[in-house]
Amino acid sequence: MIELTINGKxxxxxxxxxxxxxYVLRDELQMNGAKFGCGLGQCGACTVMxxxxxxxxxxxxxxxxxxxxxxxxxxxxxxxxxxxxxRAFIEEQAAQCGYCIAGxxxxxxxxxxxxxxxxxxxxxxxxxxxxxxxxxxARIVRAVRRAGAAMQRADADxxxxxAAQ
Amino acid sequence: xxxxxxxxxxxxxLLAGGGALVVSFSMFGIxxxxxxxxxxxxxxxxxxxxLDSWIRIDxxxxxxxxxxxxxxxxxxxxxxxxxxxxxxxxxxxxxxxxSCDTALTPNEGYTSGSRAMADGGVSVRxxxxxxxxxxxxxxxxxxxxxASELRLEQGRVVAPGGKSVGFGELVADDVMxxxxxxxxRLKDPKSYSVVGKEFARxxxxxxxxxxxxxxxxxxxxGMVHARVVRPPSYEARLRSVDTxxxxxxxxxxxVVRDGSYLAVIAQKEFQAITAMRALAAAAQWEExxxxxxxxxxxxxxxxxxxxxxxVLDTKTTPAPxxxxxxATYRRPYQMHGSIGPSCGVGWFQxxxxxxxxxxxxxxxxxxxxxxLVKLPEDQIRCxxxxxxxxxxxxxADDAGADAALLAMAFPGRPxxxxxxxxxxxxxxxxxxxMVTKARVSLDDTxxxxxxxxxxxxxxxxxxxxxxxxxxxAWYREQPLTLPPPRVPSGSESDGNRNSKPxxxxxxxxxxxxxxxxxxLRVSALRSLGAYMNVFSIESLMDELAAAAGADPxxxxxxxxxxxxxxxxVKMTAERFGWNTDKLPKGRGRGFAYARYxxxxxxxxxxxxxxxEPSTGAVRVPRVVSVADSGQAVSPDGIRNQIEGGILQSIxxxxxxxxxxxxxxxxxxxxxxxxxxRFSDMPESIEVHVIDRPGQPMLGAGExxxxxAAAAIANAIAQATGARLRDLPLTRDKVKAxxxx
Numbered sequence: 041m042i043e044l045t046i047n048g049k050x051x052x053x054x055x056x057x058x059x060x061x062x063y064v065l066r067d068e069l070q071m072n073g074a075k076f077g078c079g080l081g082q083c084g085a086c087t088v089m090x091x092x093x094x095x096x097x098x099x100x101x102x103x104x105x106x107x108x109x110x111x112x113x114x115x116x117x118x119x120x121x122x123x124x125x126x127r128a129f130i131e132e133q134a135a136q137c138g139y140c141i142a143g144x145x146x147x148x149x150x151x152x153x154x155x156x157x158x159x160x161x162x163x164x165x166x167x168x169x170x171x172x173x174x175x176x177x178a179r180i181v182r183a184v185r186r187a188g189a190a191m192q193r194a195d196a197d198x199x200x201x202x203a204a205q
Numbered sequence: 206x207x208x209x210x211x212x213x214x215x216x217x218x219l220l221a222g223g224g225a226l227v228v229s230f231s232m233f234g235i236x237x238x239x240x241x242x243x244x245x246x247x248x249x250x251x252x253x254x255x256l257d258s259w260i261r262i263d264x265x266x267x268x269x270x271x272x273x274x275x276x277x278x279x280x281x282x283x284x285x286x287x288x289x290x291x292x293x294x295x296x297x298x299x300x301x302x303x304s305c306d307t308a309l310t311p312n313e314g315y316t317s318g319s320r321a322m323a324d325g326g327v328s329v330r331x332x333x334x335x336x337x338x339x340x341x342x343x344x345x346x347x348x349x350x351x352a353s354e355l356r357l358e359q360g361r362v363v364a365p366g367g368k369s370v371g372f373g374e375l376v377a378d379d380v381m382x383x384x385x386x387x388x389x390r391l392k393d394p395k396s397y398s399v400v401g402k403e404f405a406r407x408x409x410x411x412x413x414x415x416x417x418x419x420x421x422x423x424x425x426x427g428m429v430h431a432r433v434v435r436p437p438s439y440e441a442r443l444r445s446v447d448t449x450x451x452x453x454x455x456x457x458x459x460v461v462r463d464g465s466y467l468a469v470i471a472q473k474e475f476q477a478i479t480a481m482r483a484l485a486a487a488a489q490w491e492e493x494x495x496x497x498x499x500x501x502x503x504x505x506x507x508x509x510x511x512x513x514x515x516v517l518d519t520k521t522t523p524a525p526x527x528x529x530x531x532a533t534y535r536r537p538y539q540m541h542g543s544i545g546p547s548c549g550v551g552w553f554q555x556x557x558x559x560x561x562x563x564x565x566x567x568x569x570x571x572x573x574x575x576x577l578v579k580l581p582e583d584q585i586r587c588x589x590x591x592x593x594x595x596x597x598x599x600x601a602d603d604a605g606a607d608a609a610l611l612a613m614a615f616p617g618r619p620x621x622x623x624x625x626x627x628x629x630x631x632x633x634x635x636x637x638x639m640v641t642k643a644r645v646s647l648d649d650t651x652x653x654x655x656x657x658x659x660x661x662x663x664x665x666x667x668x669x670x671x672x673x674x675x676x677x678a679w680y681r682e683q684p685l686t687l688p689p690p691r692v693p694s695g696s697e698s699d700g701n702r703n704s705k706p707x708x709x710x711x712x713x714x715x716x717x718x719x720x721x722x723x724x725l726r727v728s729a730l731r732s733l734g735a736y737m738n739v740f741s742i743e744s745l746m747d748e749l750a751a752a753a754g755a756d757p758x759x760x761x762x763x764x765x766x767x768x769x770x771x772x773x774v775k776m777t778a779e780r781f782g783w784n785t786d787k788l789p790k791g792r793g794r795g796f797a798y799a800r801y802x803x804x805x806x807x808x809x810x811x812x813x814x815x816x817e818p819s820t821g822a823v824r825v826p827r828v829v830s831v832a833d834s835g836q837a838v839s840p841d842g843i844r845n846q847i848e849g850g851i852l853q854s855i856x857x858x859x860x861x862x863x864x865x866x867x868x869x870x871x872x873x874x875x876x877x878x879x880x881x882r883f884s885d886m887p888e889s890i891e892v893h894v895i896d897r898p899g900q901p902m903l904g905a906g907e908x909x910x911x912x913a914a915a916a917i918a919n920a921i922a923q924a925t926g927a928r929l930r931d932l933p934l935t936r937d938k939v940k941a942x943x944x945x
Contacts, residue, residue, distance in 0.1 A: 072422040
């Protein structure tokens, strides 16, 4: 049994330790966010966050992430109550086919958690390991910037409230 | 920048149509068992002639649209909902949609050629208008009023005095089971409040929250996983394979071998992949160096016997031109390159087969599957579920066929098969390589007096070919072979799409040389021959403008007659700030225009490029485009399609070329077939839509690729003085052309 912490929740899975995390997420835990795109770490459709960093889950043996915090797009919110990044992607209508989107979002989330004020150039460079084939790049970058701004506002609100107390 | 979208998800909420899957799940009873996955004997078969095949109202008054068109991220479901809601004065949030299922929806063939709105949308709109008439006529006696006095409001028919009756109380099944009246009176476009407005797409929330958004996410009870070991090359035959060791691997349920068709079925997905790799290692193939003769691809295209299609002949005998401009353009094979490898799910149970696929048409797939597995069509149900973007005929059909074969080999349980990246790259049908050659005579003022244009191409469509067009069928013990491609007509089809110039010319001849041989597998890639023909013609127009000493935009306007064409050209130039001011060194502006298929959307593109002199690398800092797609149902959907088409075309045009050696395709992953990355994207891209209320709806998905390609080449020519005619316009070619 391998113990995993995904989106703050503990899971125990029975899987061969060499199994890539991607298949544990999809097969064992029935999660849809991370996608199989290449299995080679070339496209980023499988991207998830591990210890706050973006990783290719198709190349990450499940045994190597035992106990480390894993975050997937399911951890950012729900369709009824979308998180800031999800909300920004909906507001910008930043998808066409959308197969790459969950992976792109997790790389963006890792970037924004470090630097919500990331510039457009920093976002473009940061997202470059991920591929999008539909040509939605410009909308995606706008959505990430929008989410960054929302996160900054939320931080500022928290600080103001903190100072008032 | 683009006009901001006024989508506030908290206030506006989301359309309900994303429930197609929810609808299908509850209707098919997937969660309850398998009994209903195949239509029961006696169940009504959708009939395109009948109203209730297109739209229905249930007893609660909920309207459901049934469309044979498939969503693949172009927003077609949302636009269909908008059309129906408009005619019925409904809030689109309450309208549901079911798409492309042989048990439930009309047969609309393939969703291709940018015809989803132009044909499918027209049908849905007509059905909704017919339904409105039925509702009004049914309500009139109940409300004691004349039908002409009644209005539809929030799902009710309302009489002048305020008395009203709900939609659900007015229609029983038999009322809607009538012949569809395609002439029912449509609403006046001036009164539209839903069509032409921005609504959030119904498919996006699931895509950004990890919902069940794709066929790849379908999980059926007891489902098992399969992988196919595809041959290393087209001509390869399986000499031998020892399956004993593979059969002992964990989770393996069955090794399937049928001639050279080899696959493995396992409990879990990664077990199937592990077993597939072991099976691939154990397989001994016999290959043939059959691709040797095609190393001189462009020569082959022009010299091999071909069918001649006369596309245009308005040839006169003009006075000999003062100058003749000749140019030859080349395009390699290019791939669809879907980000998600194709997937299919099959379930054979009680003599009936259900296949879930993400290809462009459930009905043609059912016909192919019927031939492949030798079951009558009425024992097969094909259901479309959304998949990763296909951009035409990619491997999605093949994966559906694989799922059907493997389900038949493993009855009783749903079998899910997904292709590996290497298979998707090496086995999808590519966009054909092409050569075009132009010879244009100019008079002494630079005016065009004669135009001659030849295009050589292999087929751009190998569908529908039934079972014979499925990769799996070619390798079975009893193999099928791909039928020879049909000779296309000269009317904007296949390789000659957009080979007819958009311009009024005194004398012109256009000939399409249709090459039947297909060394690499080919079929429809987004826009077919239009990408290459527009690249060629619009590059040529710049060469001619230069020869005439004219501004490229002004030169085009001289030869355009259609007012809508002139509008997109002028507006693009204006929004771009088109001028002759000198740009910094290494920068250039380029312009191009086309009307897709010469009868669909009008698109002009202006592009600025920056060429790095030491490396020849091309960047595209700025793009402006204007599109006229007729009546714009979803302006943001059109912008998204035009913008996506431009970015995909930047990728095709600057980077993409399928490689092959004497035996095999060598482009087998994103390393050997690089595409556009975020680091390469334009810094600014603006798309403007000209709405034409009351005009026919025109498709936008394939309209911008050709103009974008030529605009890049024209901008590179301005930036460097070098005219590049061989796609892709790689940094090496740019560098060589610059002589550095």
